[in-house]
Amino acid sequence: MKTRRDFIKISAIGLGATAVTAGAAKAVLGSSLFGNDSENETENLRRVPTYCEVCFWKCAGWAHVTEDGNIKKITGNDDDPQCNGRLCPRGTGGVGMFSDPDRLKTPLIRVGKVGNQTYREASWEEAFDYIAKKMSDLKAKYGPESMALFFHGSSGNHFSHLMKAYGTTNLAAPSFAQCRGPRDVGFEATFGESVSSPEVTDIRDTKCLVLIGSHIGENMHNGQVQEMSEAIDKGAVIITVDPRLSTAASKSKFWLPIKPSTDIALLLAWIHVLINDELYNKEYISAYAEGFEELKAHVKPFTPEWAYGITTLKPALIRSTAREMANAAPSVIIHPGRHAAWYGDDVQRTRAIAILNALLGSWGNRGGIFFKEGIKIPEFPHPEYPKPAWSWKDLMDGKYPLANEAVTNSVIEASYPKDGKEARIKGWFISGTNLVASVPLKEELQKAMQALELIVVVDTMPMEITDYADVVLPECTYLERYDDIRATAHREPTLCLRMPAAEPKHQTKPAWWIAKQLGEKLGLGAYFNFKEYSEVLDWQLKQVGSSLEELQRIGVKKSSRKTSPYIEPGADHQFKTASGKIQLFSHEMAEAGFDPMPVFTQHPEPQEGFYRLIYGRAPMHTFSRTANNPNLVALMPENSVWINPGVAKIWGIKKDQYVWLKNQDGAVSNFAVKVRLTERIRWDSVYIVHGFGHHHKPLKFAYGRGVNDTELITNVMMDPIMGGTGMRGNFITFLTEDPRKEAEA
Amino acid sequence: MRYAMAIDTKKCVGCSDCVVACQTENNVPIGFCRDWVTETVDGTYPNVNIELRSERCNHCDNSPCVRCCPTGASHFEDGGIVLVTHNKCIGCGACIESCPYEARYSHPDGYVDKCTFCIHRVRKGENPACVSVCPTSCMYFGDLDDPNSEIVNVLKNRKFNALAPEAGTKPNIFYLT
Secondary structure: OOOHHHHHHHHOOOOOOEEOOOOOOOOOOOOOOEOEOOOHHHOOOEEEEEEOOOOOOOOEEEEEEOOOOOEEEEEEOOOOOOOOOOOOHHHHOOHHHHHOOOOOOOOEEEOOOOOOOOEEEOOHHHHHHHHHHHHHHHHHHHOHHHEEEEEOOOHHHHHHHHHHHHOOOOEEOHHHHHHHHHHHHHHHHHHOOOOOOOOOEOHHHOOEEEEEOOOEOOEOOHHHHHHHHHHHHOOOEEEEEOOEOOHHHHOOOEEEOOOOOOHHHHHHHHHHHHHHOOOOOHHHHHHHEEOHHHHHHHHOOOOHHHHHHHHOOOHHHHHHHHHHHHHHOOOEEEOOOOOOOOOOOHHHHHHHHHHHHHHOOOEOOOOOEOOOEOOOOOOOOOOOOOOOOOOHHHHOOOOOOOOOOEOHHHHHHOOOOEOOEOOOOOEEEEEOOOHHHHOOOHHHHHHHHHHOOEEEEEEOOOOHHHHHOOEEEEEOOHHHOOOOOEEEOEOOOEEEOOOOOOOOOOOOEOHHHHHHHHHHHOOOHHHOOOOOHHHHHHHHHHHOOOOHHHHHHHOEEEOOOOOOOOOOOOOOOOOOOOOOOEEOOOHHHHHOOOOOOOOOOOOOOOOOOOEEEEEEOOOOOOOOOOOOOHHHHHHOOOOEEEEOHHHHHHHOOOOOOEEEEEEOOOOEOOOOEEEEEOOOEOOOEEEEEOOOOEOOOOOOOOEOOOOOHHHHOOOOEEOOOOOOEEOOOOEEEEEOOOHHHHHHO | OOEEEEEEOOOOOOOOHHHHHHHHHHOOOEOEOOOEEEEEEEEEOOEEEEEEEEEOOOOOOOOHHHHHOOOOOEEEOHHHOEEEOHHHOOOOOHHHHHOOOOOOEEOOOOOEEOOOOOHHHHOOOOOOHHHHHOOOOOEEEEEOOOOOOHHHHHHHHOOEEOOOHHHOOOOOEEEEO
């Protein structure tokens, strides 16, 4: 019998159609979660407000709960401007986080020594006693600053509070140095503030959207995807710069298939054209910016002809796209992107993007970048935090002067003895981040894991990182707990509630409860002066004119703005820089010893037989955290390596064949990965979706499916400005035989 | 009343939200699906194009599945929606073989299952789950006999095609191009 997938190949118009969704008519994974009532007219569902935790966008929605207490489905809340009633596939599939049979179920304590990955089940009481004793010992021996927290997501707030009460401010999120940090620092250096999250890009009303390696639609940042679609409807011009025909590129009027690692050359050429052809917004620049003359002189040599030889993009194309932007200005967005840690000169690249936005006058104008407004939720009363004797800034030996959030890599490197110096960090608390997959420092992580005196991991799933823990604490999912109010500053100030839609499964507990219990054991009970978190939320909401009861009913409360989202005509707007002006020439960077205006640096290129490893996102998955979600696994069970058919021909590699990947330093992928032959990728590069190749066996669905790009990222190009870990300077080659088998033989 | 769907391929990003929303709405067992997403790639780098399509039962006017069903389980409902009455279905699979879109699958409980256009929602005046959830709002559902409906309007103003017209099934899913 032919499968549905086979059929599509035959019938589709054009070449090489493939089913993206694994929808073949065969049972792959598990069975019905909800019984077999497919005529669901009689179901009586209760709806409970929540906001999503599958990614950082945190869309507000409703969990629909059956009479027997199961969560049947999750839908978006119509009043939330971040989702407009439409969740993304991960949010819709968020129910799989709740139903995942492989969830962490009880607290676990390591049996025997560090490195021994054997655990025994423990009671919460026992686990807390263990951690509290260790943390008290560390405080007595090395001071409270010797503890560090690594975090991602909503639970991080509760543990940050605990850590600050305990006495440490070493709170590091991979979302800074591994992701958006370079972008935020680049925009802060230019405009005095970052573009925030969710980004303050006015895509909905833009006339021209420029994406540079930003693959909206594959990164499913919901509001932006929705707005891009709206912009397409309204006829906006989309210009996409990407070595791969991304989904966004396929919807663009202009696709610039740039040679990877040369983006700054293109950006400088665009700046050159805008200035040289006098296409920039003169009024805006003279009113709001400084350093224009320096910039003009700086970019003089960077002609499109100069950039052509570097980027492989034709000068006429560079000129015409610059003109498109100028025609649309100021309703134009050179999108700042999000994951920006690429080549180690990433602050400079995002500075160039910021400068382009400035030249076009987009910040503060409709269809450009708007000013956000939000409601500040007051802190629930607690004693003042103790003042730490030192902080993460003291771990960097004068490096990364513009880092304004803790740099994960510096904290990791301070966690083992180095150059004859004692480690300053002695204990880790890890919440919601699988460091093994999120930070590309395998060796450093190993050394730290060996040296640390305490590692606590709090998670909902048994990720790779839980195997390094002394104690594992099972957190309940976002669908089973209260969390802080989502108070979003964006177009409209918005408050959203997350409350339990179901009882926590197994022995799992919410983060606020874990932090409170542990705080009390540590003698910090005064910082947790409440019985239930609902008391905190009700008090906070009442301070801002709402109440828990109100939000339980409506889920989302929007308020109208008090300030304009755009610069009022003729207003004397002050940007948040030291001088109040946009910094085309950055004095701050110059003083710190860096180029005050972006320069292009040539980066290494692949040796013969090697291809640049480019990674990105798929709309059905978030990081490495969804690879075991039963609903999402069904949509995309594994990643594949995208190879240009011309390259495959040289290697004799066939479609759907499994290959192992080896990088320039000899690192070999743990597992084999399926080949996807596609004309969507350049011949000097390969592409992989991040987040697969889990090697942790308790992840029964995810184990061994696809490859983990992080293990192939051994060349890390550090951004000297803020400590970003550039990850795109790695090159891979193909192994068609299992390399481990050979070694065994 | 003739229900139909138009899907804008210029806006679809292939995220498969329609697939997972259908699964949770209709209790489709994991590993099966009533709708799915295909990608067609055309050309060679860098002159290359893709089309993404969310596909499902076409609720054809001339449905081979209804004609070949030996028990009458496959039948037309109001508005031309093709449905399978589960307890009449003997699971013989003739309809699966007859469908040029491979829109049907054997449910583990022994009957043949497929897209219902979420008839339980449509009867309440709601859109099918896939249409309601789509982040790009690229799907339009409605009545072709209603001249004021959004779907009639988009089909009037846009170019579109349907899949496998050569099969003569008169499908009711249209792809805006």
